[in-house]
Amino acid sequence: MNSYKQSLYSALIRVMANLLMVGAVFLAMYQAARGASSEIxxxxxxxxxxxxxxxxxxxxxxxxxxxxxxxxxxxxxxPRQGRCLVRWRVLEASGRPGLLSR
Known part of the structure; x- marks a missing residue:
């Protein structure tokens, strides 16, 4: 469930940021049209x-x-870094269950 929430909220953040970018372009174009040095x-x-x-x-x-x-x-x-987010990945399966490998 956390993966779903994480991807949903990240997608919402990206969508909102892109919509605000479009608004920033329009606002910058409007302010540039009003001023003398439009590029700056x-x-x-x-x-x-x-x-x-x-x-x-x-x-x-x-x-x-x-x-x-x-x-x-x-x-x-x-110990030295405090709380950290770590990613766990199993590289290979162990031998047969119940047996210790050497």
């Missing part, structure tokens, strides 16, 4: 909105991954 005005408005927007989107994705870890991921307490 467009760049200031566009990058002034999009850089914090995508930084916050990446941050929210990290929060979502920590809050709803996938089934192959878990939070563990490491």
């Amino acid at each position: 005005t467009f760049c200031l408005w566009f990058f002034g909105i999009t850089v914090p927007l995508w930084a916050s989107a990446f941050y929210l994705n990290r929060v979502i991954k920590r809050r709803f870890p996938a089934e192959q991921e878990s939070l563990i307490d490491l």
